[in-house]
């Protein structure tokens with residue numbers, strides 16, 4: 318999303334109606350609809366990669382308030398399944414981020430804490446849960462989650478599902494890729510579809526599912542084809558636009574993203590080799606307006622050229638004919654799924670491919686899966702002699718005291734690299 322002063326001002330207006338959720342939701346719907354219309358004009362006019370990505374990311378959160386039928390999911394739930402039911406996926410992480418961009422996250426965090434959720438729980442989970450408990454979302458028709466990477470997802474999403482009187486759809490994703498696990502997971506996808514058919518009282522539409530798979534096939538084929546050029550001459554993007562990209566790729570790789578990748582080749586032809594310092598970003602980054610977006614802006618001499626979570630599905634070769642088995646392969650091929658060493662090796666490959674000058678790992682408070690493997694990840698970059706910064710903070714809570722340290726810590730790191 319875009320962390321602008323406008324978002325904060327609009328958040329102040331919404332806050333006035335915090336005790337009247339229907340009015341607050343209408344305001345959020347109006348604000349996101351207007352911003353979506355603006356981004357559509359920008360994307361149509363510029364027709365470049367990052368403008369389409371910005372539109373795609375905003376369109377996802379906007380649908381949570383607009384009345385479209387949505388499925389609330391985590392970042393790794395396969396959106397193709399929901400496409401077969403005509404439901405738009407929205408992730409709780411993205412909604413928490415949108416609140417943070419508007420400086421409204423405290424309302425949702427406080428609501429989650431009021432039912433006993435500990436402050437030590439990841440703020441994505443607390444804010445995502447709180448937003449639902451505040452009755453801010455309009456037309457949630459399903460709640461679904463995988464247990465990939467994050468052990469907090471299942472209990473938090475179970476609480477959200479029970480709030481709507483629904484049964485949570487859960488995918489248990491094994492930690493390694495082999496035929497037995499592909500079969501195990503594709504059988505679970507079949508059960509999930511049966512569960513959703515009975516809950517929604519509608520049939521799964523294979524045609525819609527296949528259309529979605531075809532869109533993704535073109536997206537991933539194009540990204541794979543352009544990857545060497547992108548590594549050679551990365552396009553300039555703001556740090557927050559990498560987050561928009563990872564969010565879109567995971568939650569709803571739709572026609573907007575397809576237009577983005579179709580525009581990418583043209584953008585790459587215009588990109589020249591620049592003498593900026595290149596960085597790999599690992600895990601997430603704060604969604605609220607913060608100094609990291611200034612330091613790593615599009616026009617800065619320090620550019621984030623790749624974000625770990627934008628490239629984790631690059632090895633997935635979509636085979637529409639294999640149906641759910643192909644979706645199972647997508648989840649099982651994710652390099653972040655296995656042990657921490659595989660994650661570290663994947664990050665090292667990205668760093669070498671994009672020829673980065675440094676790596677920054679953002680440690681979200683309360684996130685054990687990303688921060689727990691820091692020593693191993695750091696070790697691999699030490700061996701490669703690529704400078705590595707482990708940066709603590711909170712992606713959602715803009716009042717977190719760690720954000721005051723960002724500037725000092727990152728500048729010291731950048732000076733070391735100069």
Ligand code: SF4
Pocket residue numbers: 410439440441442466467468469470681683684685686687
């Ligand atoms: S930041 Fe970590 S703990 Fe929070 S939702 Fe993501 S994976 Fe889970």
